[in-house]
Amino acid sequence: MDKPLLKLENVNLKIDNFALSNINLDLYGGEIHVIMGENRSGKTLLMQIVSGMLSPNAGRFFLDGKEMKYSEYSSHIKNIITYARQESEMLTNLTIAENLFFNNMPYKNRILKTIDYDKLNYMCQELLKELNLPISIYDKVSSLGLAQRQICEFLRAYVSKSKIVILDEPFAALTQGERELLCKVVKGIREKGVGIFYITHSLDDVFQLGDRITIIKDGRIVDTRNVSDCTREEIIKLMSGHYIQTRYPKIKVKTGNVILSVKDLCFEDKLQNINFDLRQGEILGVTGLAGSGRTLLAKCLFGAVDNVQGRIYINGSEVKITDPHTAISNGIALIPEDRINYSIFSYLTVSDNISVSSLKRFAHLLKIDVPILMHSVMEYIKKLNITQHPSESILQYSSGNQQKAVCAKWIMSRAKIFILDEPTRGLDIASKIDIYNFINDLVKKDVGVIFISSDIEEILGICDRVAVLSSRTLACDVSTRDITVERIMELATREDI
Amino acid sequence: MFALERIRIIKNYLLKENKVSVAKLSELLNVTEVTIRRDLEKLEKEGFLERTHGGAVLKEIKEYKEEETIEEPGDAFRTQREEIAETAFHLVSDNDMIMLTEGLTNVYIARKLAQKNNLTVLTNDLRVALEFVNSPANNVILLGGDLKEYAVYGRLTENSMQYFSVNHLFIEVDAINRQSGMMVSSISKASLIQKAINAAETVSVVCLANLFGEKSLYRIGSVDMADKIITDSSLDDSFKDYLFSLNIQVYTSVDIYED
Numbered sequence: 001m002d003k004p005l006l007k008l009e010n011v012n013l014k015i016d017n018f019a020l021s022n023i024n025l026d027l028y029g030g031e032i033h034v035i036m037g038e039n040r041s042g043k044t045l046l047m048q049i050v051s052g053m054l055s056p057n058a059g060r061f062f063l064d065g066k067e068m069k070y071s072e073y074s075s076h077i078k079n080i081i082t083y084a085r086q087e088s089e090m091l092t093n094l095t096i097a098e099n100l101f102f103n104n105m106p107y108k109n110r111i112l113k114t115i116d117y118d119k120l121n122y123m124c125q126e127l128l129k130e131l132n133l134p135i136s137i138y139d140k141v142s143s144l145g146l147a148q149r150q151i152c153e154f155l156r157a158y159v160s161k162s163k164i165v166i167l168d169e170p171f172a173a174l175t176q177g178e179r180e181l182l183c184k185v186v187k188g189i190r191e192k193g194v195g196i197f198y199i200t201h202s203l204d205d206v207f208q209l210g211d212r213i214t215i216i217k218d219g220r221i222v223d224t225r226n227v228s229d230c231t232r233e234e235i236i237k238l239m240s241g242h243y244i245q246t247r248y249p250k251i252k253v254k255t256g257n258v259i260l261s262v263k264d265l266c267f268e269d270k271l272q273n274i275n276f277d278l279r280q281g282e283i284l285g286v287t288g289l290a291g292s293g294r295t296l297l298a299k300c301l302f303g304a305v306d307n308v309q310g311r312i313y314i315n316g317s318e319v320k321i322t323d324p325h326t327a328i329s330n331g332i333a334l335i336p337e338d339r340i341n342y343s344i345f346s347y348l349t350v351s352d353n354i355s356v357s358s359l360k361r362f363a364h365l366l367k368i369d370v371p372i373l374m375h376s377v378m379e380y381i382k383k384l385n386i387t388q389h390p391s392e393s394i395l396q397y398s399s400g401n402q403q404k405a406v407c408a409k410w411i412m413s414r415a416k417i418f419i420l421d422e423p424t425r426g427l428d429i430a431s432k433i434d435i436y437n438f439i440n441d442l443v444k445k446d447v448g449v450i451f452i453s454s455d456i457e458e459i460l461g462i463c464d465r466v467a468v469l470s471s472r473t474l475a476c477d478v479s480t481r482d483i484t485v486e487r488i489m490e491l492a493t494r495e496d497i
Numbered sequence: 498m499f500a501l502e503r504i505r506i507i508k509n510y511l512l513k514e515n516k517v518s519v520a521k522l523s524e525l526l527n528v529t530e531v532t533i534r535r536d537l538e539k540l541e542k543e544g545f546l547e548r549t550h551g552g553a554v555l556k557e558i559k560e561y562k563e564e565e566t567i568e569e570p571g572d573a574f575r576t577q578r579e580e581i582a583e584t585a586f587h588l589v590s591d592n593d594m595i596m597l598t599e600g601l602t603n604v605y606i607a608r609k610l611a612q613k614n615n616l617t618v619l620t621n622d623l624r625v626a627l628e629f630v631n632s633p634a635n636n637v638i639l640l641g642g643d644l645k646e647y648a649v650y651g652r653l654t655e656n657s658m659q660y661f662s663v664n665h666l667f668i669e670v671d672a673i674n675r676q677s678g679m680m681v682s683s684i685s686k687a688s689l690i691q692k693a694i695n696a697a698e699t700v701s702v703v704c705l706a707n708l709f710g711e712k713s714l715y716r717i718g719s720v721d722m723a724d725k726i727i728t729d730s731s732l733d734d735s736f737k738d739y740l741f742s743l744n745i746q747v748y749t750s751v752d753i754y755e756d
């Protein structure tokens with residue numbers, strides 16, 4: 001453990017409005033180096049630099065103690081690194097055995113490259129036996145569930161001859177058994193003397209597996225420590241850092257009747273016993289780690305997934321929301337996280353995108369009265385400060401203007417319950433402020449708002465109540481005045497009780 | 498229903514309520530919103546009403562009201578000031594102790610706040626005080642001093658201010674820009690506001706969006722003396738960015754959702 005396998009010094013990278021600044025990071029053989037940080041703190045960018053995929057603006061690079069230029073570093077590291085990402089990168093039409101040994105197939109004849117299937121299957125069988133895995137090696141990858149694919153992805157790192165392995169956020173929704181298996185695999189990799197970067201959100205993983213931990217926030221490394229030297233509280237504190245909650249425009253509104261009430265909502269094995277009430281004029285914040293089911297909850301309420309269990313009451317009477325159409329006719333609006341695929345009609349103009357949910361109101365004698373419709377739409381465009389080019393396709397607009405148009409669509413349709421899933425993610429600051437002010441206008445007029453965000457600072461700044469999704473259910477539901485960033489982090493990172 | 502009859506109903510409704518929304522009329526008369534919008538368009542041409550976002554207001558009432566209160570004739574920023582007042586209304590709780598300094602927008606805020614209960618309002622503007630005449634549920638303290646147009650200033654005013662400490666101070670400024678911060682047009686006003694800021698828990702700055710980036714003669718202080726800035730929806734994006742980076746809450750008072 002005298003010389004680090006890999007060392008980065010003063011690495012800087014600027015992309016759009018995000019920057020990694022003065023990164024110093026190293027990795028020794030036979031250690032698990034945990035990388036922790038919130039979403040968008042720069043973990044993935046950093047790992048892309050480490051794995052030679054993304055050239056930084058500046059920095060010094062060392063492999064086995066030898067300094068080299070990034071181009072040289074990147075061609076070297078490609079042969080000795082395995083990067084297991086969240087999205088599976090396996091060849092779905094090949095068997096598990098073929099996938100695992102893809103880069104080091106046993107050949108019958110090295111020149112003709114004929115594969116020795118007996119040996120391959122034997123090797124794979126032995127490996128699965130060694131780890132006691134209940135998977136058949138002859139199965140095609142396409143037949144596996146997400147969790148099993150994830151395990152195979154990790155096994156690939158296990159059988160590879162890499163000296164460095166990056167494991168990016170082991171799938172958050174693993175069962176206890178799968179999780180234990182994963183730990184076994186990770187420890188097995190470490191025993192081979194391999195250095196591991198392990199990206200996670202789970203504090204339990206840190207203490208179970210980690211040798212060292214590096215905490216990254218807003219593109220800067222907050223600290224690197226030995227795991228044995230720190231407590232849970234210290235890590236939570238380092239992660240929360242300095243928060244500013246005072247810059248969010250927030251008005252005081254007297255809340256009205258319960259407009260939406262959710263009882264015992266369950267979905268598959270991903271969400272369990274979700275209960276909450278939403279009042280008129282209230283903003284309920286929902287937060288949780290990536291993969292905790294925030295977006296899924298939004299989809300359940302909007303009828304965008306099938307077979308949701310539980311009861312939903314709107315204004316006191318029970319409704320069955322089986323599809324988005326029923327949701328909309330009950331006054332529910334959803335602004336999804338994925339704007340391009342689920343939120344806008346890319347080939348329509350901004351005005352068409354805005355009016356699409358309200359066309360019924362502008363019908364007169366079975367046809368739409370276009371001049372009156374346009375007059376109305378232009379008012380929204382003007383009031384929301386959407387840059388004016390009403391005839392162009394919405395795809396040409398900035399993400400801020402697209403998001404404002406999506407807001408205008410639901411505002412125009414006069415929805416009574418707004419579900420906003422990461423409404424400000426990736427927007428410029430001015431558009432963010434506009435969105436906060438629209439939300440203020442909504443609650444002033446008795447609309448109920450569910451505000452889903454991974455930005456805890458934002459949640460505490462604008463919401464009246466906050467609920468934390470963790471271990472498939474709502475871990476708490478309290479007034480934002482009675483909770484701290486630290487407490488939210490703690491709830492979000494807890495495991496099954 | 499015939500168009501004539503519909504128009505008569507709309508007229509009667511407006512005369513009674515002063516304002517109405519398209520959604521409300523469409524429900525009331527059981528015709529489509531398009532029909533209502535056409536009727537309103539017609540009535541606007543007649544000069545009976547003025548169309549607003551999602552509805553209409555009675556025109557006669559507007560003019561009549563102008564004469565009744567002391568306002569500058571033909572104020573071009575009436576809508577903006579009303580929107581700002583609406584936001585300010587939602588930043589004040591019953592039982593608060595607040596102060597409003599001199600300014601036309603603050604007069605609008607006062608008119609709106611007269612609906613609150615048990616406020617204590619400190620002011621140096623006569624018009625602000627007058628807005629509370631018919632609102633006995635609130636206490637108004639009018640400062641004394643040298644009268645200049647509608648407000649009092651000078652040593653006497655500033656000395657009597659030191660007896661009070663307020664939860665929430667609303668100052669109306671004449672210009673805000675990056676180099677000089679907040680500015681007003683007279684030295685006595687700047688001096689009074691500086692003293693008031695020192696004695697307030699929360700400072701809200703009221704300023705029309707078109708006055709951002711402008712200049713005025715006397716400097717109050719840097720922008721970060723403000724906790725909140727209340728303006729209208731036409732504020733330039735670059736200022737939103739700048740103010741957010743100074744950790745100031747920016748309220749742009751959009752009024753868009755039709756309830």
